[in-house]
Amino acid sequence: MQKDETIIRLKRVLLSDKINMPNGLLNLLKKDVYSLLSCYFELDYDTLKITVDSNTKGEYDIMITAKAERVKSPKFF
């Protein structure tokens, strides 16, 4: 639905305004985290979600979630 897409977009914009972090930086972080995690797990890029929020103390809460198909064998490390 168009309305839901707008709400999601707005949430992202309002968040990036609050945490003073450009949207592009979050994409860069996601790429770096993906390249790190993919050394250890077989995972799909789209399942990787990174959210950064600010709390009342002015600190950043960073949450990374991902779904991996399997753990990579140590011989590939």
Added chain:
Amino acid sequence: MGRKIVLTSGKGGVGKTTVCANLGIALAMREKKVVLVDGDIGLNNLDVVMLVENKIVYDIGDVAEGYCRAKQALIQDDCYRTLFTLPSAKYIDERKLTAQVFHSIIDELSQSFDFVIVDCPAGIENGFHRAVSVAEEALVVVTPHVSAVRDADKVINLLATYNIEDVSIIVNRLKGNLVANNKMMDALDIARLLRTKIKGAIPEDDFINLHSKFKKTNANSPAAIAYGLLADYILGTGSKIYDCSSDYRGFFKKIINTFRG
């Protein structure tokens, strides 16, 4: 002492002046003594919306410079006798209309009126600071558009640094058919996003688009009803928010509106 309310938004063009005028009318219809103060120096339009531009003798600049008293600069509305407008100046030296001077003008007016409503300029510069620093309550006008909501969020954060007791939002220009079809955010969606209390939802209205303010003959239009509910909420005699999409929900209403186009 009357209540001092500032109408602000951050973003321009969301309908602050229109909301200011119509809220003033709705409060005056409820027999409240209301003065609307145009806080937008240079880009003043409240006089035009209130249809008093040809009656201006003194403006807020003259009051600030001591050429007249605030009451002498007020213009009484033709229809609603308890509604007055204090017009803004086309130009005034910013050093002469400081926040302190503006504060003393608003304080003087609040002695004789139930409501002093300040129409704040767009943006967050000097004019915003001047208008906001005099208020005890703030109404942030927002439309259901990403840019307007974003600017409202910034303004709400800024308002937290002022001595304002109550900050609420008014969602303006809602299109009932789009809200009913889930294509446009409704007023409560926006209130949730901004984490701010909502006091009014105003639908898009052709009459308001054409004339900027509703009249006694048009008092049953959706926008006029919405402004009435907003006034009741502000007065504490009601807590209902106008449901812009109610006319577009339900099978029969959908059919009727399809034929209406």
